[in-house]
Amino acid sequence: MSMIQAHSLNLSFGAGPALNQVLHDVNLSVADGESFGLVGESGSGKTTVLRCLAGQYRHWSGELSIAGVPLQQKIPKAHFRQVQMVFQDPYGSLHPRHTIDTALREPLIIHGVGDKDDRINEILLKVGLNDSFRYRYPHQLSGGQRQRVAIARALILEPRVLLLDEPTSALDVSVQAEILNLLADLRQREKLTYLMVTHDLGVVTHLCDRVAVMQQGRIVELLDSQALSRDCAQHDYTRMLVQASRDFSQESQRKIAS
Amino acid sequence: MSAIKLNVEGLNVRFVNGQKETHAVRDVSFTLGREKLAIVGESGSGKSTVGRSLLKLHPTSARISAKAMQFGDVDLLSASEKAMQKIRGQRISMIMQDPKYSLNPVVKVGDQIAEAYLAHHKASRSEARERVMQMLDKVHIRDPQRVYNLYPHEVSGGMGQRIMIAMMVITNPEVIIADEPTSALDVSVRQQVLSVLEELVGQQELGLIFVSHDLNLVRNYCDRVLVMYAGRVVESLAACDLQYAEHPYTRGLLAALPSMDNRRPRLPVLQRDPQWLTC
Numbered sequence: 006m007s008m009i010q011a012h013s014l015n016l017s018f019g020a021g022p023a024l025n026q027v028l029h030d031v032n033l034s035v036a037d038g039e040s041f042g043l044v045g046e047s048g049s050g051k052t053t054v055l056r057c058l059a060g061q062y063r064h065w066s067g068e069l070s071i072a073g074v075p076l077q078q079k080i081p082k083a084h085f086r087q088v089q090m091v092f093q094d095p096y097g098s099l100h101p102r103h104t105i106d107t108a109l110r111e112p113l114i115i116h117g118v119g120d121k122d123d124r125i126n127e128i129l130l131k132v133g134l135n136d137s138f139r140y141r142y143p144h145q146l147s148g149g150q151r152q153r154v155a156i157a158r159a160l161i162l163e164p165r166v167l168l169l170d171e172p173t174s175a176l177d178v179s180v181q182a183e184i185l186n187l188l189a190d191l192r193q194r195e196k197l198t199y200l201m202v203t204h205d206l207g208v209v210t211h212l213c214d215r216v217a218v219m220q221q222g223r224i225v226e227l228l229d230s231q232a233l234s235r236d237c238a239q240h241d242y243t244r245m246l247v248q249a250s251r252d253f254s255q256e257s258q259r260k261i262a263s
Numbered sequence: 264m265s266a267i268k269l270n271v272e273g274l275n276v277r278f279v280n281g282q283k284e285t286h287a288v289r290d291v292s293f294t295l296g297r298e299k300l301a302i303v304g305e306s307g308s309g310k311s312t313v314g315r316s317l318l319k320l321h322p323t324s325a326r327i328s329a330k331a332m333q334f335g336d337v338d339l340l341s342a343s344e345k346a347m348q349k350i351r352g353q354r355i356s357m358i359m360q361d362p363k364y365s366l367n368p369v370v371k372v373g374d375q376i377a378e379a380y381l382a383h384h385k386a387s388r389s390e391a392r393e394r395v396m397q398m399l400d401k402v403h404i405r406d407p408q409r410v411y412n413l414y415p416h417e418v419s420g421g422m423g424q425r426i427m428i429a430m431m432v433i434t435n436p437e438v439i440i441a442d443e444p445t446s447a448l449d450v451s452v453r454q455q456v457l458s459v460l461e462e463l464v465g466q467q468e469l470g471l472i473f474v475s476h477d478l479n480l481v482r483n484y485c486d487r488v489l490v491m492y493a494g495r496v497v498e499s500l501a502a503c504d505l506q507y508a509e510h511p512y513t514r515g516l517l518a519a520l521p522s523m524d525n526r527r528p529r530l531p532v533l534q535r536d537p538q539w540l541t542c
Contacts, residue, residue, distance in 0.1 A: 046449040047420070148306065177305040177476055182519035182530035189529065204449055211521035211530070234523040249450045250523065
């Protein structure tokens with residue numbers, strides 16, 4: 006059964022002559038427990054797809070469904086217990102004047118979940134932190150720790166789908182490796198489905214099984230990540246992306262050879 | 264490597280805040296010729312601080328000391344503020360990370376480039392305009408006439424960064440410090456910006472200091488790499504030898520990169536050794 010399903014998803018902003026259609030007939034199907042990547046350059050609409058699924062944009066047309074339940078324009082609260090999002094910049098996505106405890110408690114209050122203290126402690130352990138972090142403020146944490154908190158906040162409602170919007174692009178290489186490992190472990194343990202947006206082909210082939218390549222609001226190619234790394238991409242744009250992330254290495258190999 | 268443009272020996276930077284002193288850069292030495300020198304390391308390793316101390320862009324709380332900081336015929340360490348003003352922008356320029364924040368939002372981009380030129384050259388406005396057009400053409404902006412009159416919010420990230428480069432190169436500097444010039448850009452746009460920069464370095468025989476945390480990029484783009492950890496240079500080597508790096512920190516960083524060609528179930532995580540702080 007597919008966990009996330011999008012069928013001819015269209016979205017536009019503005020009206021009249023200023024109408025700007027940002028998504029054109031996007032079709033997606035992500036299986037339960039799969040990790041799916043969306044790649045493309047800025048402005049290609051990859052984050053917009055996530056925002057539609059997260060319920061941040063509601064004027065889309067087409068069909069969206071999560072776990073077989075079609076999404077309406079008015080979204081019931083239960084939807085958000087299934088789908089949560091992790092944002093790009095952990096410096097911007099955590100409230101600077103709220104402690105980690107407050108940040109993690111808020112979704113529990115909204116959804117009326119009990120055992121708040123136990124759940125908070127448990128989730129902190131799950132993301133590799135401990136309860137000593139509970140009463141700290143975001144500025145007392147490093148970038149990697151903040152992103153762990155952001156992941157904890159997304160996971161505390163025990164969702165089945167995690168929407169990841171460039172979760173490591175604001176982090177250092179060494180910290181990126183830790184977060185990617187954490188995400189891989191969590192997916193296995195919690196049986197999560199990931200939909201991840203990134204422009205780093207290295208990250209996407211590492212974490213995702215299948216990849217959709219987007220350009221100007223359209224999905225131009227869909228392939229599994231092994232095919233991507235074996236240079237089996239068909240579409241010119243995908244090839245250009247692969248080329249761009251490899252180009253300099255080939256040049257250097259030529260340099261060494263000559 | 265040809266004539267040495269910049270020679271830094273035993274550079275130390277401390278930030279003093281009341282009783283607390285942070286030793287941000289410890290004993291860093293390097294020389295720069297006509298080449299592309301990369302400084303890599305994670306956030307907080309002091310790589311940008313090194314770049315900024317060359318131009319003395321630090322707040323007054325910074326204490327800079329060094330055995331030598333020689334730039335051509337000028338001793339940067341003892342140079343007065345007035346002398347520094349002559350060097351900044353004219354002989355050493357700096358390209359910042361994000362064009363969105365470093366361009367003035369209410370001034371036309373062409374006028375901003377012209378301002379950089381006029382600050383260091385005696386020239387009429389129309390002469391400056393002419394130079395700006397040439398420069399925009401040099402950084403491969405197709406329609407300089409149109410772009411000259413745009414405001415920063417009307418240009419894309421890649422174009423913004425090329426405008427920044429035009430602004431920095433118009434004064435014919437000898438050294439350019441690029442502080443993560445492409446990390447805010449897409450892969451495809453990054454390529455354009457880098458090749459523009461490379462072209463200019465070749466044409467004008469510049470020295471380029473390229474501050475970055477992207478090891479893959481640096482490995483293939485630059486000639487030499489300094490690896491910094493906790494304010495120290497732990498390793499200095501030719502960029503093409505980066506895969507033979509010996510320091511465990513460099514090796515750890517390289518191993519932690521997810522790669523398209525080599526899929527691993529888990530990425531090795533950097534194990535930090537307290538010894539790296541002292542030796």
